Amino acid sequence: MANWKEFQEANKDRFLNELLELLRIPSISARSEHKDDMLKCAEVIKEKLLSAGADKVEIYPTPGHPVVYGERITDPAKPTVLVYGHYDVQPADPLELWHSDPFDPTIKDGKIFARGACDDKGQFYMHIKAFESMVASGEELPTNVKFIIEGEEEIGSPNLAPFIKEHKELLKCDVILISDTAMISLDTPSIDVGVRGLTYIEVEVTGPNRDLHSGVYGGAVNNPITALCNIIAQLHDENNHITIPGFYDNVLESTPDERALMAEAPFSQEEFNSDLGIAKEWGEKGFTTNERTGIRPTLEVNGIWGGYTGEGSKTVLPSKAFAKISCRLVPNQGSHEIEQKLISHIESLAPDGIVVKAKPHHGGEPYVTPIDSISYKAAAAAIHDVFGKDPIPVRGGGSIPICALFEQELGVKVVFLGFGLDSDNLHSPNEKYDIANFYKGIETIPHFHKHFAALSAKG
Amino acid sequence: MANWKEFQEANKDRFLNELLELLRIPSISARSEHKDDMLKCAEVIKEKLLSAGADKVEIYPTPGHPVVYGERITDPAKPTVLVYGHYDVQPADPLELWHSDPFDPTIKDGKIFARGACDDKGQFYMHIKAFESMVASGEELPTNVKFIIEGEEEIGSPNLAPFIKEHKELLKCDVILISDTAMISLDTPSIDVGVRGLTYIEVEVTGPNRDLHSGVYGGAVNNPITALCNIIAQLHDENNHITIPGFYDNVLESTPDERALMAEAPFSQEEFNSDLGIAKEWGEKGFTTNERTGIRPTLEVNGIWGGYTGEGSKTVLPSKAFAKISCRLVPNQGSHEIEQKLISHIESLAPDGIVVKAKPHHGGEPYVTPIDSISYKAAAAAIHDVFGKDPIPVRGGGSIPICALFEQELGVKVVFLGFGLDSDNLHSPNEKYDIANFYKGIETIPHFHKHFAALSAKG
Numbered sequence: 001m002a003n004w005k006e007f008q009e010a011n012k013d014r015f016l017n018e019l020l021e022l023l024r025i026p027s028i029s030a031r032s033e034h035k036d037d038m039l040k041c042a043e044v045i046k047e048k049l050l051s052a053g054a055d056k057v058e059i060y061p062t063p064g065h066p067v068v069y070g071e072r073i074t075d076p077a078k079p080t081v082l083v084y085g086h087y088d089v090q091p092a093d094p095l096e097l098w099h100s101d102p103f104d105p106t107i108k109d110g111k112i113f114a115r116g117a118c119d120d121k122g123q124f125y126m127h128i129k130a131f132e133s134m135v136a137s138g139e140e141l142p143t144n145v146k147f148i149i150e151g152e153e154e155i156g157s158p159n160l161a162p163f164i165k166e167h168k169e170l171l172k173c174d175v176i177l178i179s180d181t182a183m184i185s186l187d188t189p190s191i192d193v194g195v196r197g198l199t200y201i202e203v204e205v206t207g208p209n210r211d212l213h214s215g216v217y218g219g220a221v222n223n224p225i226t227a228l229c230n231i232i233a234q235l236h237d238e239n240n241h242i243t244i245p246g247f248y249d250n251v252l253e254s255t256p257d258e259r260a261l262m263a264e265a266p267f268s269q270e271e272f273n274s275d276l277g278i279a280k281e282w283g284e285k286g287f288t289t290n291e292r293t294g295i296r297p298t299l300e301v302n303g304i305w306g307g308y309t310g311e312g313s314k315t316v317l318p319s320k321a322f323a324k325i326s327c328r329l330v331p332n333q334g335s336h337e338i339e340q341k342l343i344s345h346i347e348s349l350a351p352d353g354i355v356v357k358a359k360p361h362h363g364g365e366p367y368v369t370p371i372d373s374i375s376y377k378a379a380a381a382a383i384h385d386v387f388g389k390d391p392i393p394v395r396g397g398g399s400i401p402i403c404a405l406f407e408q409e410l411g412v413k414v415v416f417l418g419f420g421l422d423s424d425n426l427h428s429p430n431e432k433y434d435i436a437n438f439y440k441g442i443e444t445i446p447h448f449h450k451h452f453a454a455l456s457a458k459g
Numbered sequence: 460m461a462n463w464k465e466f467q468e469a470n471k472d473r474f475l476n477e478l479l480e481l482l483r484i485p486s487i488s489a490r491s492e493h494k495d496d497m498l499k500c501a502e503v504i505k506e507k508l509l510s511a512g513a514d515k516v517e518i519y520p521t522p523g524h525p526v527v528y529g530e531r532i533t534d535p536a537k538p539t540v541l542v543y544g545h546y547d548v549q550p551a552d553p554l555e556l557w558h559s560d561p562f563d564p565t566i567k568d569g570k571i572f573a574r575g576a577c578d579d580k581g582q583f584y585m586h587i588k589a590f591e592s593m594v595a596s597g598e599e600l601p602t603n604v605k606f607i608i609e610g611e612e613e614i615g616s617p618n619l620a621p622f623i624k625e626h627k628e629l630l631k632c633d634v635i636l637i638s639d640t641a642m643i644s645l646d647t648p649s650i651d652v653g654v655r656g657l658t659y660i661e662v663e664v665t666g667p668n669r670d671l672h673s674g675v676y677g678g679a680v681n682n683p684i685t686a687l688c689n690i691i692a693q694l695h696d697e698n699n700h701i702t703i704p705g706f707y708d709n710v711l712e713s714t715p716d717e718r719a720l721m722a723e724a725p726f727s728q729e730e731f732n733s734d735l736g737i738a739k740e741w742g743e744k745g746f747t748t749n750e751r752t753g754i755r756p757t758l759e760v761n762g763i764w765g766g767y768t769g770e771g772s773k774t775v776l777p778s779k780a781f782a783k784i785s786c787r788l789v790p791n792q793g794s795h796e797i798e799q800k801l802i803s804h805i806e807s808l809a810p811d812g813i814v815v816k817a818k819p820h821h822g823g824e825p826y827v828t829p830i831d832s833i834s835y836k837a838a839a840a841a842i843h844d845v846f847g848k849d850p851i852p853v854r855g856g857g858s859i860p861i862c863a864l865f866e867q868e869l870g871v872k873v874v875f876l877g878f879g880l881d882s883d884n885l886h887s888p889n890e891k892y893d894i895a896n897f898y899k900g901i902e903t904i905p906h907f908h909k910h911f912a913a914l915s916a917k918g
Contacts, residue, residue, distance in 0.1 A: 030771035090773060097669070155771055182675075196674060200772045209736030211553070211887040215655060215857030216641070218787055219757030220731075220748045222741035225782075226691060226760050233692035236685070272679075277668030280811040282681035289679045298678030301685050302775050307762035308783060312489035312614055313659045313820040314549060315785060315858075316761050316886050323684075324767060326774055328674055352739040361772040398674030399774075427775050428670040 003137035004446050008129070012439060015129045016112075018048065019438065022087075022121050023105040023114040029065055029088035029155045038065040038151050041087045045128075045149055046070070052128050053135030054147070060167075062159035065151030069170065072135070073144045079456040080144040081449060082173035082410075083131075084402070085124025085180065086153035089116035090427045097429035110435050117433035118424040123179035124149055126419065126438060130445035142453035146173055150402075153180075156200070156362025157402050164409045175375045175452060176406050179441060181396050181418030186440060188266055189387045191379055192396035192416040195403060196297070197329030197366035199339040203228065203346055205306075205321045206355045214317040222353035224321040225306045231349045231356065232323065235299055239285035242299045242327075244345045247338065252331040254295045262290055265392050275423065294395030298328045299342075324361070328399060335363035335401070364401015367414060374455045375415035381455075382417070382447035386440065398426075417441075417448060462596035463905050467588070471898060474588045475571075477507065478897065481546075481580050482564040482573040488524055488547035488614045497524040497610050500546045504587075504608055505529070511587050512594030513606070519626075521618035524610030528629065531594070532603045538915040539603040540908060541632035541869075542590075543861070544583025544639065545612030548575035549886045556888035569894050576892035577883040582638035583608055585878065585897060589904035601912035605632055609861075612639075615659070615821025616861050623868045634834045634911060635865050638900060640855050640877030645899060647725055648846045650838055651855035651875040654862060655756070656788030656825035658798040662687065662805055664765075664780045665814045673776040681812035683780040684765045690808045690815065691782065694758055698744035701758045701786075703804045706797065711790040713754045721749055724851050734882065753854030757787045758801075783820070787858060794822035794860075823860015826873060833914045834874035840914075841876070841906035845899065857885075876900075876907060 008015075027041040028034045042059050049057045049070035057070040065088060073080075092102035092115045100106035105114035112122065127147070134141055148171065150160050164171060181192040207224035208217070237243050254262075267290055273281060283292040292298070306321025308314035325346075327338055343358040350356035369376050371393050383391040396416070403414045419441035425431045467474075486500040487493045501518050508516045508529035516529040524547060532539075551561035551574045559565035564573035571581065586606070593600055607630065609619050623630060640651040666683035667676070696702050713721075726749055732740060742751040751757070765780025767773035784805075786797055802817040809815035828835050830852050842850040855875070862873045878900035884890045 030769070030773070032770075091767075091769065093767075093769070094670070198674075198774070200774070202772075207737065210556070210884065210889075212735070213857060213885040213887065214757075214759045214761055214785060215657075215752075215787055216855075216881055216885065217735075217752065218759040218856065219751040219755060220740060220742045221735060221737060223759055225763050226695070229688035229691035229760070229763070232685060232688035276671070276676075276680060278666065278680060278812040279814075281679060282810075282812045283679045292678040293674075293676065296678060298673075300673045300677040300682055300774075300776055301688070301766065302673055302773060303766035303768045303777075304684050304688070304780065305764045305768040307760065308550075308552075309762045309764040309781075310489070310550065310552070311491075313661075313783060313785070314489070314761060314886065315657070315659070315759075317759055318762075321763065322768075324772060326673060326772070328677055351741075353737040353741045355738075396675075397677065398672060422675055425669065426672040426675065427773065428672065430669070 004133045007133045007136045019125050020105045026103045027088050028091050029152050042066045042068050052132035064159045068149040070147040078144050079174040082146045082176045083127045084178045085149045086120045088151045088154050090154050111432040113432045118420040119426040120180045122433040126441035129442045134446050143449045176414040179417050181416045182420035182422050189383045190392040190394045193393040194368040194395040195400045197335050198399040199335050199363045200326040200361040201358045203323045203358045211319050212317040214315040227354040228321040244341050250332045293397035297330050329366050331366045335365050364399050365404035367403035373413050375413045378452035379415050379417050381451040382444050385447045386444045463592045466592045466595045478584050479564045485562045486547050487550050488611050501525045501527050511591035523618045527608040529606040537603050539632040541605045541635045542586045543637045544608045545579050547610045547613050549613050570891040572891045577879040578885045579639045581892035585900035588901045593905050602908045635873040638876050640875045641879035641881050648842045649851040649853045652852040653827040653854040654859045656794050657858040658794050658822045659785040659820040660817050662782045662817045670778050671776040673774040686813040687780040703800050709791045752856035756789050788825050790825045794824050824863035826862035832872050834872045837911035838874050838876050840910040841903050844906040845903045
């Protein structure tokens, strides 16, 4: 282990500079004008995998953005770790709220500010650098290592499922290791043992067949904005329960013991509110903030637009209004089932004179890693080696839709080893990643491989 | 009268071409980048007034867009007609819904398609051409004529009030004549005897101090879009009455006789619905469509926006959401009073964890022309001369906020002589004005001047 650490210590500035290089590429998967940036990003990752010591690297084209695959197989008898990550990032808008250019990474107070700094370039890149340091140490690697770095996670991985199905032999492994989640803090390390599923739809509400003068027609024609607001207002009841019929049918309720364990994680509601600048928290009655974001399903409006939104005023009664709405799901809610229930319910709320149509964007299933699995135990032991304490198992609020598919197709467990923080502004202006977390991750990962190999040999 | 008509007949193609020239200038008052177009438009109007026979024309600068004034005073003893119009137009977006360029007027099926074709360039320009034909006839004009053509009607005429107050002597007159309204049809001529007042505000709803990841925070933080939708959903009750406390306090209820008279205007609910492509009408319980748009106050959301509104999906829980909301007012609701009530009510609906701020855009008072006034009688007689039947007095739904101010400052009545149609797509894509209506207006206006002079002499 000493050799790996020495190599890491000697090369830390280079590791950081390479990450900054990756962050300069605006690999926004949702925007077609960035198609070339996606290709460029894939090429850079290929080079980095090769120079780190992969003995085979390939860029696989898909109907969307390409998948980068790399491997170093030293002994078929060893257990194999498949590292998953994604090189695509969320759109950076609203640009005016960034304090620095999202694609010109800026270091301030030991933090890297850039789109993708934490989600997920900074995190998957730790694995390439940890792998490089293990190879460079000259010691035999405890595991075979495979990498699959995709370019469509932020748009729902539409082409990854067919890729996995077609390349089961290539991707064969004993565990899937993902760094795309957060820990509580470097002082209180934690491991996400679950991610929520996702259903994401877009709603189009149509009133009159053209934009109307709100003076001439106002008061006599149902306004699609008002209709849309009425529909959205009906999606939660007075206790902030979601009103979609059958929405909670398959929710696996956590036991009192599980909830008691969750409650042990250090959390201050006051600090949470103060950090967000809100006077009071909000959410489903009967649950704490950590439960609301961890073990409960939610419904959020991610965007709304209609009518005149420019400077000044325009007295229009618009023809259409739109919303983007998503649900986070928990075991055992099915993404497709909830999508259908959500769409049916919203369409059923159309009032007189209004047509409501909803279409699915993308979705993904919830996922839970059992804490008695070898995968979790290896991750916990790695954390203990480096941080000197046991990690707290927590349920994360985000979604990594591909987890359930990985398990289904490859028959192995996913384990999360995330080094982000909740304050990293994922999907928001001023996304950042602490340099200390980046280095801590690189240091921890080799321990995971060591423990996973040892536990696999025993088990 | 014969000479005017001959001159009009001989010059109708030129009249039309001049209007098209005016329509080519994108005089959008709400957009600062069109400041030069506004100046150019004012200059063209000045030239046209001079060549039509005005003996004094001046462009008055204001802190916003300039006012064009012109006059022909032939005898101080004659009654004076002050024609009001506006050369500014609404923004043309959404541009993709136009079938032709909004500022490259296109003639199809006898209609001029262009932004401002009806509202109000096509209508105020009828007065300049009618005036030109009266002057060209060589006969003595029955009235003194003054013109005030402003450039800020579509943004609430912020600089016209001070202008009127400072130029009371210049604007002194016996009636204010405005063509900025519609008639039922050329077969069923009508005259608007009232316009509604207006209150227009913008609402800013703030939740967390930054955009958040909807997975990490969703379910535990009040979403400003949902909060805004809840607020908007509370502004109407189940009978579509407006719920703002005190909103109806000063509404002058129409008598059963007045409502019976209104009901005589030809109207087909089926045709109304079919024209708009809606399955069912909507509105305040207990009132007909014409009453809802004529004698009842309304509240409409003119625009809404928040979160991610681009292509694809983004799982954001936004920091802010916005709406533009306006009310149409009827006698004797006060614009400022309703504005305060609306703002107080909306701000009072802020739920936990949300800050709601509303600011006024602009407003205007409702206005009614008595049908026993000389002004109305002159307009009705002019219509009878040209159309061969009495006009139906109707209450229009739109707002011309400056009417109440004109009466207050100048002490005379406003009369509407509008030749638009409800189907002219004011404020919407594909605004149009029928060429037949343009010519009919030019033909009718001299009759108004003749009758107004005669009735004034008698009265």
